[in-house]
Amino acid sequence: MGKASAIPLELVDEIRSKALHAAEPRSLTPKQRDSLFEKIKILLKQRNAVLITHYYVDEQLQILTDATGGYVGDSLGMADYGNRHPATTLVVVGVRFMGESAKILNPEKRVIMPDLAAECSLDLSCPIESFSAFCDQHLDRTVMVYANTSADVKARSDWVVTSSNAVDIVAHLHARGEKIIFAPDRHLGNYVQKQTGADILNWQGFCVVHDEFKANSLRQLMQEHPDAEVIAHPESPTEVLDMASAVGSTTQLINAAKASTAKTLIVATDFGLFHKMHEAAPDKKLIAVPTGGDSASCVSCAHCPWMAMNSLDNLAAVLEDEHDVSHEIHIDESIRKKALKPIERMLEFSRSKGKV
Ligand code: SF4
DSSP states (O other): OEEOOOOOHHHHHHHHHHHHTOOOOOOOOHHHHHHHHHHHHHHHHHTTEEEEEETTSOHHHHHHHHHTTOEEEOHHHHHHHHHHOOOSEEEEESOHHHHHHHHHHOTTSEEEOSOTTOOOHHHHTSOHHHHHHHHHTTTTSEEEEESSSOHHHHHTOSEEEOTTTHHHHHHHHHHTTOOEEEESBHHHHHHHHHHHOOOEEEOOBOOTTGGGOOHHHHHHHHHHSTTOEEEEOTTSOHHHHHTOSEEOOHHHHHHHHHHOOOSEEEEESOGGGHHHHHHHOTTOEEEEOOOSOSSTTOSSTTSOTTGGGOOHHHHHHHHHOTTOOTTBOOOOHHHHHHHHHHHHHHHHHHHHTTOO
16 A cells, blocks of 8 residues: 655645635524525426535435435435436535536536535645646556546546445456555545555545544543444544444445444444434434544534535525526536546446446
8 A cells, every 4th residue: 555645734724724714604593494495496496406415414405405306415326316317407515526526427407506615625635736747657557536526636537436436446446457546535545445455556635524533532432332333434534444333435324324233323424414314213323423522623523614515595596596607517628528437437337236
């Protein structure tokens, strides 16, 4: 297992600062919420639009998505759903790379997002210039990037993967004797390497949410709840993953919660997932793995600051003005075509395994 050189400290500081200063939506009264629900339902019909929503956003947005026949899920499911749904406008409620993936797959559709400033620290920690230069130094390796990357980075890759299929795809390539560059999440890269034994050069990006889960505090929590089961997303630090009985993507964690016989689950992922986890396993008590706490060292406190930028207010606003291009995803056509190939490769692989 090799490592790409560390992410420059200035970039790490910039990412943390962006996360700390992400805009926070206002809180709504039940009356305001109900009125926005009604308004958005009408606008979705008028615009021939569908909501495609990530598990980590506010639960009211997830409830509204379900109520209007949209999709709530992980990034693999979101990409696949947008590709299959007949709506002419896709409203991606998540972070920017998810809107870009939808546009890459659906160039003929209008793809809009409540707030285009909703980013992702993994995407930010993999700038195209340095990543491309790194790939150029290792031309003998297959370039595999996580879905949480820009369209430019995807266009530079051979494969795109998500946390639900990364292990299977790397195992497949490893069996063919291929050596791999994996980017950008260092913990997911480590995990995939351990699971497959593949020869991987690992980029050193990080997720501001999962990177903060603390193994020591988890150990203490496990002593306090000796019958609890730990389940974790593979973007979490290796010491945390080593204590988990199930490791997987958000959808796989929901399924693990459902299948578990434990009454209490200690969960290492964004607590936005708890809404769907509670629906799937209503009898379980869910506890989040501790982060840095509410101190200055806690950037995310187990909730993605960029996912939190999505709100009923900005969703209604983006649907209201059908000529507004400032919330629309645009991608240069030559980049889009190049980025499409590795995404299609992934979707084809996952469909052949019955995984989407
Ligand atoms: S939770 Fe982490 S990986 Fe997901 S969007 Fe936020 S920063 Fe990116």
